Amino acid sequence: MVSEDEVKIVLERLKTMPGNLKIAIGDVGSFTKDQLISEVGLRSEIGELIVEVYMNYLRSFKKSD
């Protein structure tokens, strides 16, 4: 379960994503910036996965301190 703060952090990051990029997530499909923002906003399964991905990355900086 992702927190409200985590969702906000990830949404801000996604807003800066270049429009030409797509994220391929196995057989679920490929997602554009706008679709990712929508999925995260809805907190769908894909949205929560994206939040987990970004938070895993951000936490890695804390671990390496």
Added chain:
Amino acid sequence: MTEYFMITLPSYDDVTAYLSQWSNEIVETAKENRFRVIELKGEDANRKNFEQRMKSNKPIFVMFNGHGNEKTIAGHDNQPLLSSEENIRNEKLSQGIIIFCRSCKSAASLGPECEKCGCKAFIGYRKKFIFVYDASRVSTPFKDEQAAYFFRVSNTIPVSLLNSHSVEKAMEKADVQLRKEVEYLKAHYDFFTQHIAPYLLWNKTFRTVCGDKNAKV
């Protein structure tokens, strides 16, 4: 003695097209190292062909590209090639070999099941295998500079194994390659780093080895 290396190369959607096109380096490495290479391309990446070639050629290393889930790795059109729910079949097919699955979640249940069935080592991902690509490059995946970061890292694993390194060494080399890719991104395209590096790290975090880490092809 000639040893066989088998690779599945389904190509029926954007994801499988990328996985397959980025496998050329792996096939070339296998040939350079005098492996006989069995390429199950496109529609040939089906259950019948897979089983036949496994039985007749007995490859010592199999790499799967394709969609998957906790229990299954698929070939063309999502046709299951290997499933954790087929113990006897798995015992026959995976015994004594090394498997690398470039697919989602296969190390969650299928990997441990193959290990139980005598597979020397199973390398896969416990969660989704994710990559970023440039939407304007779907017709030429190999020219996609954004996807390249992901495939250079994941290709390091089979390439290292085919160059006689152990599973553990192949993992280390993939980690070194990942650090190189992120450093390059930071130095040249910092703007892209925050949208590519999280997914690179995700794949590394959930990459898993079931079985003997000292195993070699």
